[in-house]
Amino acid sequence: MKKTIFLGALTVAGLTAGAAAAATLDDVKARGKLNCGVTTGLVGFAAPDSNGEWKGFDVAVCRAVAAAVLGDPTAVEFVPTTGKTRFTALASGEVDMLARNTTWTFTRDVDLKFEFTGINYYDGQGFMVPKDLGVSSAKELDGATVCIQTGTTTELNLADFFRKNNISYEPVPIETNAEGQQQYLAGACDTYTTDSSGLAATRAAFENPGDHVILPEIVSKEPLGPLVRHGDNEWGDVVRWTLNSLVAAEELGVTSANVEELASAAGDKPEVNRLLGTEGNLGEQLGLPADWAVKAIAANGNYGEIFEKNIGESTPIGLARGLNAQWTDGGLLYSPPFR
Amino acid sequence: MTTITDPQKQDGFRLSMLINDTRYRSLTFQGIALLALIVAIAYLGNNLMTNLRTAGLNISFEFLGTPAGYDINQTLIDYNSQSTNLRAAWVGVINTLLVAFLACATATIFGVIAGVLRLSPNWVVRKLMALYVEIFRNVPVLIWIIIIYTIVTVVLPGPRGYLGEDPEREMLLGMFAFTNRGVYVPAPISEAGSAVVVAVFIASVIGIFAYRRYATKLLYDTGKLLPVGWPSLAILIVPTVLVYYIMGQPISLDMPDPLANRFNLKGGLQIGAPLIALWFALSIYTGAFIAENVRAGILAVSKGQTEAAAALGLRPRRIMGLVILPQALRVIIPPLISNYLNITKNSSLAIAVGYADITATLGGITLNQTGRAIECVLLLMLFYLVISLLISAGMNVYNNAMKLKER
Amino acid sequence: MSDTHSESVAYVRESFIEEQPAPITAAGPFKWVKDNLFPTWLNGLLTIVALYIIYQLLAGFLPWFLGGVWTTGSLAECREVLQGEVGACFSVLTDRWHQLLFGFTYPSEFYWRPTLAFVLLFVALAPVLFFDLPRKMLIFTGLYPFIAFWLIWGGTIFAPLSALLGFVVGYLVYEKFVKSSFAAGFFGGIVAAIVIWTVGGWLIPENASENAMLTAVPSRDLGGFMLNMMLGITCVSLSLPLGIALALGRQSHLPLVKWICVVFIEFVRGVPLITLLFVANVMLAYFFPPGSGVDLFLRVVIMITMFASAYIAEVIRGGLAALPKGQYEAGDSLGLDYPQAMRLIILPQALKISIPGIVNVAVGLFKDTTLVSIISMFDLVGMIRGPILASTDWNGVYWELFLFASALFFVVCYGISQYSQWLERRLETDHR
Incomplete structure (x- = not known):
């Protein structure tokens, strides 16, 4: 990568001219890193800690996607973006996905040609x-x-x-x-x-x-969610279902503590089995390994764990679940079924 | 680089002549340059088109006609959130021109004072001015803007101290309030008949110039010296004041009102903190550069000129006014104008303090809200390009007019 | 005076009278004070006003500066130590110096790398700045960009090596062909270099950086004052050759070349740097093929280099115009062709005249690198305005940080301008 940056400068990208735009999923796999756009710093959602390591609610989504696709939650390159640069960064391919408390609106979806892959936080x-x-x-x-x-x-x-x-x-x-x-x-x-x-x-x-x-x-109403470019539906599906897997995991009682155990053999709950890849071929359909959701959940835990760890009531930010509770608890989180 | 070569035998055109024959070589090189230009533009344009198509975007300026949807804090023309993006851009243009104009004026004042004082025989003053020039020239203007903005917002008190029936703070003279959100000054309100007063005022200013011209002419023609100082003052004040009272005092002052609102002073003229920070920072920063120009200009006038003028028996003030300054100005003005250009361009740093200039409206909020990055940045560059071309054109006109007319 | 020759006097002095000191009002500090501080009453008033201003500034600044606290961990602790006394909380500098200098994501175990690169910078610059040093040191100057690149970014050593090899081979080819024709040498050199880079790009395996001697650091982890320095130095050195080319192009007799250069220069000079940075930030990515890996740092370097080269071109054009026409004619009459005349006669003189102007542009550009903080890069100003002032510990520490930033810039810029003045005196070869 470094080499292409440097030589690209010298030969004004002459080396890479003509490289056709490949599908994002293949790009990410080939690169071995996920480029994820985040804010320049909002404690709890995305901010570097004192060691320069990114932490937060949005960051966890990036890590989950990286874990699902690459099997490694640390294989993420975090690109800080401002309100001004975020859409260009995504549209121009500088980042593969944007997890930057971005509100899902009609114009952003339709006119700016982005694909919102779900809602990870219902805000106002x-x-x-x-x-x-x-x-x-x-x-x-x-x-x-x-x-x-x-x-x-x-x-x-x-x-x-x-x-x-x-x-x-x-x-x-x-x-x-x-x-x-x-x-x-x-x-x-x-x-x-x-x-x-x-x-x-x-x-x-x-x-x-x-x-x-x-x-x-x-x-x-501020439904915040990760987004990807229009037109690359395979990649959009990966991000959407990774997010859904986190939500579904909480609903089904899969946590980072028990996910390995549950995934070791098919259990008696069919949906858990399908989610964790011990039954069916959902991973294959996404173009990912069968244990993609296991990796995603193991990275930071399920939605509820991520919420509690980063912005929940035990943290200084102290947000209640409110609208962001599972639909079974009277909230709005409702993952489509894994089947 | 056309060179006269020996007339050669016209035995047709050979390919090697494209390189070796000076007549054709320039064509070859230009051909190569044109080819390279076309290839570069085609390459970049093709990339742009491909990327836009992949992203499903297009270039369109329709967003200029749609409602902007956001509010702007300092506007000189009517604007609300339902106005179009184009209108918002106009607000920005006018704000840019306003701060550039204000900063140019004050920077010139700072610069001239500091430049003249740097040549003062007074050691302390000289060194103090050198210190000012060096400190301000060698620290980035962005840092100065931020520092001054911080001074305004952190050091000055909030407006709440001025509010209420029994405020903690007194307004200066009952009409000026200095708060961390800006300075409040009385605003003139014009009623019917005020136009007459303004017209009379302008007429008297013109009158002063006419009178001075007449006095000079009389001096040159007859040698009779008319007094200039007090008649000028009289022409400036007397007619305007007379008309002001005759028309029944049509201009009154709108004072900042501490009672109208619980958050801010209302009424009067509010000069927002961002404007103050930007204005002051740009003028004090550019003033340091102008000071150096002024100093160089004065030093550029050879000492013989001063001595010659003194030998003719001119008084020191006349030497400065009639001999040194006209010659120094020839040296001072061109860099002064390019400093004005720099102020205009540096005013784009308004975005760092939230002043609604063109960079902040068109290149900032409109760009963010519509996502039309390419269109907005192109329009933005076009605006600055037009402004700087206008200023350069003005400079060329001036340079031609001031060219040494040698015989 | 004396009447030693008068015969009416019986006593003749045989020795000189000792030199008497001038009257106290006409010599020494008293005279200096009188001449320099109180020559007229108006001037005296001015002196008193100036002294008062100085006193006020110092009275405000010194207690604050000298009473500074250097060792606390947060603003609250610092205020506790000060207990209402006037004093600065310089502990923000001791606490966050590494962030101010290197940015907050540069791995702290590698701080020695940019530091070493910075120290080596002086070794590399020395022969350029001071002509008395042995010319052989220029070899190191030529190697420096590659060493510095490798030190700061790390990764495989083969990337800078192949880049260097490209330059060396290009130069050798140029040397070989330049004797027959400048154009052949010039373009041959460029082609050779590009061939080497392309081949090098293929030969170096993609994962070469993973187990390299120096761990690779991505560009976006650069920050702090280091970023300002890097942007300033890179862009000025890149824009010099570009600026010379543009200036020559603008003076050219080929209308098309001239026209291209004029449009470029006037366009770039007509717009503020910040709009060019917006271009780098939100537009330029569209002009590269997808996935070409041209990251924000590189895009910013491209735009700032364009900006600086236009200004340098104007300075050099001034130098070219200031040369007497006789120099051009002398070149022609010696039978030199255009590249020879330029290389051997015109440019050495024109560049010499242009040095002060170039240094001015360089200083201005270095100051302007702070603008990248507006497009969300964490340079010195960006670090202060972003992560440091927003942190819970240091929210509200303005003056210490701004003083630090201003001092850093002042030292560098003032140093450069002093050097430029020294150089100007040094280069005065005409005898007046």
Whole structure:
């Protein structure tokens, strides 16, 4: 790889000219690495820890896909992207998939030609204000200065929300979550708005999280999910069903602790057997080894484990499952059947 | 590089003449260059087309006509989230021109002061100015923009201190408030008849120039010296003030109101913190460069000129005004204009502090929201290209006009 | 004065009077103060104002700077140590220096590699900067890019070796053919080099980097001040030959070549660097074949090099225009052809005149490398604005970090401009 980078520079890609665009799945296998687009840093979702290792909820999806395809959850190259660069990075093939709390919208799916492969987090836009401001509802924010990440759907929702309620505001556009946090703490804006999960993650990183409240209004639907390029359905299927396998695993009681044991021999639950490849040929249909889902689940655990480990109530971010509970528990997570 | 060669026998054209004959060689080279250009463009264009087709995208500027959907904090023209993306781009264009204009003006002031003081006989002042120039020239402008923005947002108090019936902070003179979101100043409100006042004011400014011309002419023709200082001042003030009262005081001031809102001051003119940071950083940074130009320009005028002028009996102020400056300006102005160009281009760093210039609206939010990266970046470059070509054209006109007319 | 020759005086002095010191108002520090600080009352006022400003600056800065805390692990701890006293929390620098210098993803066990590359940079630059050093050292300068590449990126040594081999073979071919025709030598050299690179590209196995002596580090792991330095040095050195070619092209008598160069130069100079970086970020990827592995770092290098070469071309064009026409005519009358005249007569002189301008462009470009922080690369400014200020530990430490960043840039840029002034004096070969 290194060699192609260097020589590519020297010969202006003369070496690789004419290389036809192959299917992403084959590319990833040939490369031995999955290129996964993530945020530049949002604690809990995707952020490098002090050793420079990427950790988080979105990162876990990347690792699961890498484990399913390559059998190795560490075979991931994380590409930090901003709101501006994420779609180009995906469209131009710089990354194979994007797991960057990206909202599934009509235009992104249809006009920008991307394929959302499912929803890994049901979110909604919220507002965070300092407690001493004494605001208890977003409708009281008439005339307030609002920090807002540009290039996100939240920017449009914000305009819609204030227009609908016929109140005014002054936007302070910022590029990254880190910047928004600084602006908000410096008092350059009265309120910071983004997905409520992001607000919780941001607040968790504050010195005194208790001084800030998240207002009760959720002003939009933000279904966040991984996405791939349009037109490569085999690859889209791989990502979609890897995500589904994590959700189904939780529903079926498969965890990282017992997945090896369950996969060692066919058990008495047919769907678990099909999922784990001890029965049927689902892996083969995807163009993956039979134990693809075993690897994916073993990488970080099932959906519930990933959630608890990264953003759940035991972490500083402390998000409740809410809408993101299994449908059997009254949430929206509902994996199509594995058969 | 045409060379006159011996007339050769015209025994037809040989292939080797393409390389060896100077008459044809230039054609050969240009042919090669053209071929290389076409191949390069075809290669890149083909890649672009292939990649776009694979991604299922197309090039289309229709997004310019669709509602932008986002709000902008500082606009000089009417704009709301239902306006089109094109309108948002216009807001950006006007904001770019505004900050560029403001920064050019103040940078010139900073630069001229620092440049002249660098030549001062005063040691402390000289060294202080050298320090200013070196520090600001050698640190990236982006860092300065961020530092000044941080100073504004972190050091200045929040607006809440100014709010309410009994505010913690007093506004300066009851009309100026300095907050971390910007500076609030009174805004003029024009009522019926204000146009007359403005017209009279402009007329008196023109009048001053006319009067000065007349005084100069009179001096050259008759040797009679008219006073210039106080009549100018009188022409500037008296008619405007008179008309202002005759028309019934049609211009009033809109003060920042601490009671209208619980979050921010309302009313008045708000100069946002991003604008201030960008304006001040660009002017103080470019001012350091202009200072060097000014210094070089003054030093470029040979000492003999000063001495000659002194020998003619001119007073020091006249020497500066009539002999040194006109000659120094010839040296100062071309780099000054290219510094103006730099300010305009550097104003694109607005995106680092969230000022809604063209890079932040068209190249930032619109690009992000529509995903039309190629179209937006092309339009953005086109805008800057037009601006810089206009400024270069202006510079050429000036250079031609100022060319030394040697005989 | 004296009346020693007067006969009316009985006493004749036989020795000189000792030299008397000038009156206190006309010499020494007093005179200096009077002449330099208080020549007129207006100037005196100015001095007092200036001194007051200096006092205010120092009074604000010194206690803060000297009272700095260097050893705490977070801002909260630092504030606790300071207990409300004025003082800086420089511990953010001691805590995060490696992130500021190398970025947050460069493996810490390999920090010695870029450091070594940085030290070697001085050895490589020395013969270029100071002409008195033995010319043989230039060989090391020629080798340096490959050594530095290998040190910083690691991976198989065969990649830089084959690149180097390409250059060497290209040069040998050029030397062989240049005697008959410059064009043959030039293009022959390029073709030979490309052949070597292509063959080398095939010969090196894909997985050669896996067990290499130096572990490979991907470009996106580069960051911090190292990234600024690398971008600055790479782009300036790449843009020099390009800039010379563009300048010659713009002076050319071939209308098509001239036209291409003019359009390129004016276009690049007409747009801000940030838009070119946007191109690198969001557009350029579409212009390469899919999967060509042209990553963001390389795309940024391409765009900044284009940017710098246009400016350098303008500087060199100025140098070319400043040469007296007689030099061109002298070349022609000696019977030199265009490449010979350029190589032997015109360019050496034109480049010499252009050096200060080139250094100015280089300094400006180095400063402009901070712009990559806007397109989400973690250079020094990007590190400060992103991971460090956003971390729970150091949220709110602005001035220490900005002071550090400004100081780093100041030292480098001021150093370069001082060198350029020294060089200008050194190169003054005309006798006035």
